[in-house]
Amino acid sequence: MIRKKQPAPPDMSSDGAVTVAAVEAVFDGCYDFESRDLRIGGDQAQTARLCFIDGLVSGSDVAEQVIKPLTDPRRFSGNISAADVIAMLLGGSVYVYTAKSRDKLGELTGDLLNGFCALIFDKERTAVTFEVKSQQRRSVEAPKEEKVIKGAKDAFVETMKINTTLVRRKVRNAHLKIKEFNLGMRADTAATLIYIDGFTNEGIVAEAARRLSGIKTEGVLTSAVIEENIVDNYRSPFPQVISTERSDKFCMNLLEGRVGILVDGLPLGFLVPGTFSQFMKVPEDHSGHFIVASALTLLRYLAVFLTLLAPAFYVAVAMYHQEMIPTRLMQSMIEARSSVPFPTAVEVILMLLAFELLQEAGIRLPSPIGETVSIIGALIVGQSAVEASVVSPVVVVVIALAGIAGYTMPNQDMGSALRLCRFLMVLAAIALGMFGVATASAILVYHLAGLESYGVPYMSPFAGSEGRHLSRALFRRSMTVKRDREPELKTGDGGEAKL
Amino acid sequence: MKKYLCLILALIPLLSLSGCAGLSIFSNYRQLENIELVRAVSLDLSDGGVNAAIYGTAGEESPARMYENPGPSVGVALGELILTPLGREAILSHTESVLIGQDLAKTGLRECLDYVERFSETRLDTDILIVRDGSARDLLAGLSGDETSSADVLSGLGKNISRLGEGYFFTCREIASSLAENGCALIQCVRGVKEEKLFDARGELDLESAGFAVARDGVVTDFLSDEETLGAMLLLGKYRSGNLDLPLGDQTVTVSMDLVGTDIAPRFDRDGALTALDITFDFRANVINLSGPVEITDSSVRRTCEEELTKIMTGAATAAVEKSRALGTDFLDLEGAVERRAPIKFRDMGADWQDVFLTLPVRIKGTSVLARTYDIADPPELSGKEDKSPWEKLTELLKDS
Numbered sequence: 001m002i003r004k005k006q007p008a009p010p011d012m013s014s015d016g017a018v019t020v021a022a023v024e025a026v027f028d029g030c031y032d033f034e035s036r037d038l039r040i041g042g043d044q045a046q047t048a049r050l051c052f053i054d055g056l057v058s059g060s061d062v063a064e065q066v067i068k069p070l071t072d073p074r075r076f077s078g079n080i081s082a083a084d085v086i087a088m089l090l091g092g093s094v095y096v097y098t099a100k101s102r103d104k105l106g107e108l109t110g111d112l113l114n115g116f117c118a119l120i121f122d123k124e125r126t127a128v129t130f131e132v133k134s135q136q137r138r139s140v141e142a143p144k145e146e147k148v149i150k151g152a153k154d155a156f157v158e159t160m161k162i163n164t165t166l167v168r169r170k171v172r173n174a175h176l177k178i179k180e181f182n183l184g185m186r187a188d189t190a191a192t193l194i195y196i197d198g199f200t201n202e203g204i205v206a207e208a209a210r211r212l213s214g215i216k217t218e219g220v221l222t223s224a225v226i227e228e229n230i231v232d233n234y235r236s237p238f239p240q241v242i243s244t245e246r247s248d249k250f251c252m253n254l255l256e257g258r259v260g261i262l263v264d265g266l267p268l269g270f271l272v273p274g275t276f277s278q279f280m281k282v283p284e285d286h287s288g289h290f291i292v293a294s295a296l297t298l299l300r301y302l303a304v305f306l307t308l309l310a311p312a313f314y315v316a317v318a319m320y321h322q323e324m325i326p327t328r329l330m331q332s333m334i335e336a337r338s339s340v341p342f343p344t345a346v347e348v349i350l351m352l353l354a355f356e357l358l359q360e361a362g363i364r365l366p367s368p369i370g371e372t373v374s375i376i377g378a379l380i381v382g383q384s385a386v387e388a389s390v391v392s393p394v395v396v397v398v399i400a401l402a403g404i405a406g407y408t409m410p411n412q413d414m415g416s417a418l419r420l421c422r423f424l425m426v427l428a429a430i431a432l433g434m435f436g437v438a439t440a441s442a443i444l445v446y447h448l449a450g451l452e453s454y455g456v457p458y459m460s461p462f463a464g465s466e467g468r469h470l471s472r473a474l475f476r477r478s479m480t481v482k483r484d485r486e487p488e489l490k491t492g493d494g495g496e497a498k499l
Numbered sequence: 500m501k502k503y504l505c506l507i508l509a510l511i512p513l514l515s516l517s518g519c520a521g522l523s524i525f526s527n528y529r530q531l532e533n534i535e536l537v538r539a540v541s542l543d544l545s546d547g548g549v550n551a552a553i554y555g556t557a558g559e560e561s562p563a564r565m566y567e568n569p570g571p572s573v574g575v576a577l578g579e580l581i582l583t584p585l586g587r588e589a590i591l592s593h594t595e596s597v598l599i600g601q602d603l604a605k606t607g608l609r610e611c612l613d614y615v616e617r618f619s620e621t622r623l624d625t626d627i628l629i630v631r632d633g634s635a636r637d638l639l640a641g642l643s644g645d646e647t648s649s650a651d652v653l654s655g656l657g658k659n660i661s662r663l664g665e666g667y668f669f670t671c672r673e674i675a676s677s678l679a680e681n682g683c684a685l686i687q688c689v690r691g692v693k694e695e696k697l698f699d700a701r702g703e704l705d706l707e708s709a710g711f712a713v714a715r716d717g718v719v720t721d722f723l724s725d726e727e728t729l730g731a732m733l734l735l736g737k738y739r740s741g742n743l744d745l746p747l748g749d750q751t752v753t754v755s756m757d758l759v760g761t762d763i764a765p766r767f768d769r770d771g772a773l774t775a776l777d778i779t780f781d782f783r784a785n786v787i788n789l790s791g792p793v794e795i796t797d798s799s800v801r802r803t804c805e806e807e808l809t810k811i812m813t814g815a816a817t818a819a820v821e822k823s824r825a826l827g828t829d830f831l832d833l834e835g836a837v838e839r840r841a842p843i844k845f846r847d848m849g850a851d852w853q854d855v856f857l858t859l860p861v862r863i864k865g866t867s868v869l870a871r872t873y874d875i876a877d878p879p880e881l882s883g884k885e886d887k888s889p890w891e892k893l894t895e896l897l898k899d900s
Contacts (some may be wrong), residue, residue, distance in 0.1 A: 307681065320527045322534060323592030323620060330536055330593060335558030337531040344530065432525065450502070 014106025015126045020049045022105050023118070027053075032349050038067065038119070040085050041076025048085075052117035052132070061132040065095040070119070082121045089119065089128045098131035113188065137162065138267075143245045145412070150287040152248040160190055160264035163247070166415040167194060167260070167269075170251040175199065181212050183263070187219025191226075194260040201257060204454045208259045208272055220263055226270055230261070232452050237420050239413035242271040242278055242455045249283045255489035273453035273489070275460055277473035280304075282410040285476050294475040299408070301474070306405035307418050308444075311348055312425035312437045314398045318344045320433030336392035345430040347391050351399040352423065354381055359403075456488040526541045535564075535587040539651030541635035542611055543600035545569045548645075549610075552578035552636045554649055555589055563648050565640055573614045585756050591620040597671070598614060598628050598635035598689075601719070602687045606688075609717035611774060612678075615671045623672040626657060629688045629719065631709045638691040641704030656689065656706045664741020664756060666708040667732060680835070683828035685711040685731060688722060715828050723822060730819025733780065733812065734831045742787065744760070745807040752795065752804050753788035757870060763836040767844050773855055776833065778816065780865035782808055795872045805867040813865045829856055 010022035020035070027033035030161045035051040052062060067255060069075055075093055076085060090099055100116075102108040103126050108118055115133030120126075140162060142148060143155035152170075156163045164178055193212060195205050211230040220226060223243055231240040242258075243249055250269040254260050262272040280300050285293040317324050318333070325333065333396040340347060358381065362374030382400070385391045400421060407413035428436035451458035461469040471488060485491055535555040543550045552567035566589070570576030581589050599611055608627075615621045630638050642649035660666040666687050669677075677684035688709035710728040713721045723731060732738040738759055745752045760781035766774045786804075787797055794800050823831050834852045838845045848855070 285874075318531055319529070322529060322590060323622075324532070327536070327538065327593045327595070330531075331556065332557040334531050334534055334536065335560055338558055338561075340532070439510065442509070446506065 008059070011105070014104065014109075016105040018103055018105055018108050018127045019125060020051075020120050020122045023049075023051055023112075023120060026105065026109055027051075027112075032056075038070055041080075042073045044078070046080070046082060046085060048082075049120045049122065050117060051112065051120060053112055053115075055136075056113070056115040056134055057117050057132045061096075065132060066117060066119075066130055069094045071384055075231060080294065082124050086121060086124065086126060086128055086180055094130060096132060098129035100129045102127045102129055110188065114190075124385055140166065141322045146244060146246050146249070148246065148284075148412075151283050151286050152246070153155065154247050155245045156247055156250070156262070156267045156269055158265050158267050160192060160262050163262045163267075163269065164194070166193060166247040167251055167254070167262075170247060171196070171254060176254070179209065181209075182213070182215055183215050183225075184219035187221065189220040190264040191220065191452065192262045194254060194262065196254060196257075200254075200259055201490045201492070202434065204273065204489070207454055208261070210259065221265065223266055223268055223270070226263060226266075229271075230272065231444065232454070236447065236451060237417040238276070238448065238458070239279060239411060239417065240272075240274045240451065240458065242274045242411070243268050243413070244271070245269070246283060252283060252286070253278075257485055258487040273456040274458075275453060275456060275486075276448065276458055279409070279411040279414040280473070286479075290476045290478045297474060297476065300410070302406040303408040307402045307409075307415075308401040308422055308425060309437065309441075310405070311352060311422060312399050312429040312440075313434075314395070315344060315348050315426055315429040316434040316437050319430070321323065333392070333394055336394055339389040340392050341389070342391075344395075348399070348426055348430075349394050351385075351391055351395050352426065355383075355399055355403050356419070456486075460486070460488045507724070519570075529588055529590070535586055535589040536592050537589050537594050538648065539596045539598065539653060540591070540594055541598040541630075541639045542576075543599070543634045543636050544603040544606060549573050549576045549603065550578060550636060552639060553577070553580050553589055553591075554639055554643070555587075556648065557587060563643055565643075567636060577614065587719065591618065592622065594621055594625050595650050596626045596628055596657075596668075598630050598639060598653075600635040601629060601631050601688075604629045604686075604712065604714070604719040607718050608674075608714055612671060612675050612717070616675055623675075624670045626653070626668040627651070627671050627674055627686055628668065629712045630687050631673050631688045631690045631722070633691055638689070638704060638706075641691055642706060652706055653689075656708070660687075660708045661737075661874075662740055664729065664732065664738050664743075666728060667735075667737040668711065670868055674714070677832070678714065681829055681832055683713060683715045683830045685723075685735070685752070685830050688712050697861075705866075707727045713815050713826060713828060713830050715826070720828075721822075721826055726815045727822045729812075730815035730817065731831060733759065733761065733816050734763075734778070734819060734833070743784070743808065743811060745811070747793060747800070747804060747806050747807065749791070750793050751790040752786060752793060753790075754784035754804070754808060754869065756782065758783040762858060763833070763840060765837040765841055765844070767841065767848075768786045771844060771847050772850070773837070773844075773848055773859060775860040775862060776837070778861060778863045780809075780812060780816070780863075782812055782865060782867040783870050784808060784867065785870055801864055801869055801872065805869055808867040808869075809865040812867075813863045816863050816865075817861075820863070824857055826851075827857065829853075832862055833861075 010019060010025045011017060011044065016022055024033075028054070032054045033051070034054050035049055037047050038050045040046040040048060050062075050067070056109070076088070080088075086101065090101055092099075098116075100111065100343065102111065108127050108129065111129040112118055116129040116131050118127045118129045137159045140154045140157055141152035150472045154166055156166065161375065167178075168176065173196060177195055177197045179193045181191045183191050183195065191212060193209055208230065215225070215229040217225050217229070227239075227241045228234045230246070233240065242253065245268055247269070250260055253271045258271045258273065261272070263270075280297060285297060288296075322330065337344070342350070355378075356376045358374055361377070362370040364370070365373055378400075382396045386393050386396055406415050406419055406422075409418065423439060425440050428440035430436070431437065448459050449457075449463045457463055461473050472486070537553045537555045539554040541552045541554075543552075548569060550567060550569045550572040551573065552565055553758065554563060554565050556563045566580055568576050568580045570579060577591075597611065597615060603611070612627070615627070616623065617623055619716055639649050642652045653660070657668040657785065661699060668687050674684045674686060688711065690707050690709040691704040692707050693704060709722075709725045711731055712719045713723065729738070738756070741756050743754050745754060758781070762779045764777045764779070765855055766777060768774050789795060793806075819831060820833075823829060823833075829852070833856065
């Protein structure tokens with residue numbers, strides 16, 4: 001019996017040779033993988049296999065810019081060898097601006113997954129790839145999460161190339177370096193590290209590159225994958241990476257000496273190092289009058305104390321330190337409390353939970369319904385709770401004040417961290433009164449003062465810089481005044497802005 | 500691990516130094532709805548001890564209630580009132596006034612002041628008042644009506660008499676520090692008077708100032724007249740505003756004091772001995788009423804008024820100094836004034852202040868200025884023209900021109 005000889009299975013490793021069989025084996029079962037034979041110059045003898053992934057490439061571009069010139073007998077006439085064809089293709093015989101020669105399977109599959117089409121010369125075990133990416137992408141729009149009052153309205157989108165273009169347009173500097181990284185072991189995601197060479201601190205750039213390349217994950221589909229992998233202390237609830245969808249804020253921080261990170265598929269830019277004072281600032285501070293901007297910054301710091309301490313302070317005073325309450329207020333508080341069946345601690349915890357539930361419901365529901373639920377819910381629940389004597393009006397006022405103060409935080413992550421700490425503060429106040437609040441505050445300050453972001457103290461300039469640059473965090477100077485950069489960033493120009 | 504160890508090490512001194520190690524903070528734990536807010540306390544002499552009464556309220560709209568309890572001491576009498584018969588816990592942290600009966604004040608104030616000073620809830624800025632011609636408990640009960648609380652009436656009187664220059668509510672801190680430094684102190688006295696009710700919801704009694712009491716070594720020894728009280732306020736710098744009637748022939752000119760400047764200057768001889776004390780006053784007042792036709796704009800009338808004002812005020816100050824000397828107590832704190840003005844010379848003076856003070860010549864002078872006369876008795880621009888409208892006045896004016 002003559003046994004039919006089975007063909008050897010193709011080598012599918014990334015270093016494997018580029019053959020049609022190997023590529024088709026790699027994409028076996030992928031319904032969006034397309035391939036077809038192409039006669040170069042219409043010559044029957046010289047054929048190549050054109051492969052691409054439908055949807056990632058633009059069909060019209062493939063037809064117009066690749067297939068049309070390839071099949072044109074005037075370009076590829078006579079009896080030319082495959083090596084000559086490859087040389088001609090790399091030399092510009094087709095109308096595509098990026099053409100690469102690939103002889104390793106890994107490189108080829110990478111190109112195909114990044115919106116290239118490949119022309120495989122099976123005998124030569126070589127492929128030429130052309131960039132013909134599909135233009136189906138979200139256009140640049142105004143930021144939705146970070147409101148712009150007076151400033152640029154071009155927010156980052158999911159396509160990294162567009163995002164890098166937005167940055168390039170704002171920072172027209174040849175020293176603006178954009179280094180590419182590939183993240184994710186399974187979902188290969190492109191990311192870029194952006195900095196101004198010779199200006200941004202080299203140590204921070206090197207450390208950011210090290211941390212970025214060290215990310216071990218299946219794929220980068222959410223921002224937490226980046227943030228938690230590149231921060232110094234991932235256990236801290238306080239944000240240590242500035243994330244923004246505003247390209248102007250991103251560029252402003254690049255010009256301050258920070259390192260930016262853009263990830264394909266995420267409409268966000270990340271900036272390191274992140275310090276507490278940076279989370280208190282908004283780009284509008286640089287758009288409005290400097291006195292108004294300074295007053296608003298101070299207001300935001302006041303809001304931090306209010307959102308963090310108002311409920312805890314109320315609990316401590318109402319339960320343990322009644323002597324601190326002015327007489328008239330005390331009388332009305334006693335009156336209001338007399339019909340409430342729950343102790344102060346339960347009352348406050350209930351209201352805090354109700355507030356969080358309303359907020360969560362408002363976020364999860366579709367936009368128009370969500371907003372209605374938050375506003376109407378807060379009004380109705382608050383009013384009804386007071387009328388039903390479930391809570392006293394003072395508690396509603398205190399919780400609402402703390403909640404509203406929390407909404408003034410420019411950064412949502414910072415707001416969430418403060419919300420979490422607010423609960424802990426209330427628990428400390430319930431347990432030990434004002435002493436508990438003081439102890440919990442001391443622990444919080446200890447934690448914050450111990451944090452570092454890429455060698456920069458998190459609480460700088462409040463801690464770690466002897467308070468010399470305190471005014472820089474609290475006030476904005478006029479643009480006509482020569483400004484100092486954050487000295488902790490140790491920029492190449494010695495921290496002095498050359499205006 | 501190292502961080503947590505640091506944290507625990509930091510908490511140990513925090514707990515031990517704050518006094519919270521024994522969880523004493525929980526003794527402060529109270530629910531607001533169980534609190535009886537005490538705003539005024541009265542203390543009277545009773546058989547074998549003290550009768551304490553507290554005036555409490557349990558909210559804005561709740562009726563104010565009075566609870567009283569006799570006891571062998573202030574601490575016991577008040578301590579037994581902390582848990583009221585209604586089961587609420589009385590807290591003394593919002594006590595604004597402590598009224599002490601005249602009889603108790605004469606036997607000794609020290610225990611009352613000690614209680615206010617040392618009890619953890621009571622505040623040092625509580626007003627201490629002595630009730631004359633009646634018991635403190637009756638005054639407290641008589642002041643409150645359906646819509647008025649005795650604490651509010653007391654607080655209102657404090658502001659009123661201070662504004663009118665009739666007295667000054669000394670706090671526990673001021674009295675205690677004066678007793679500690681000088682051995683004597685002044686205390687405001689009040690008196691309950693029965694007057695026609697201005698509105699029904701008011702209490703049976705009205706309150707009026709009754710001058711200052713002089714306490715020496717913790718015991719009230721004497722009371723000052725109205726003139727001496729005025730003089731004491733001037734010398735202690737407590738007189739800031741007030742109305743005064745100046746006699747001018749058959750008429751009276753009422754002035755409102757606008758500004759009072761006091762300068763106490765000690766005079767020393769070459770040997771460093773204190774030879775005299777020059778007290779100079781500068782008064783500035785405005786005329787607010789004339790009892791009849793007075794040519795107040797006339798410079799001689801004005802000068803007469805100013806001289807009268809100086810005479811009254813310097814007379815009051817002289818009376819206060821004389822009273823102080825007569826009682827042998829420097830309740831005007833002239834010693835402190837001399838020490839503040841010339842600290843080194845005072846230190847080197849050598850002699851005992853008590854001996855110096857009794858024989859020291861005190862020269863009191865004053866100058867007065869009537870800043871504004873408000874010639875209201877005969878306003879020239881309005882006389883005979885009241886019946887004309889502004890339009891008619893304007894027409895007349897245009898015709899004249």
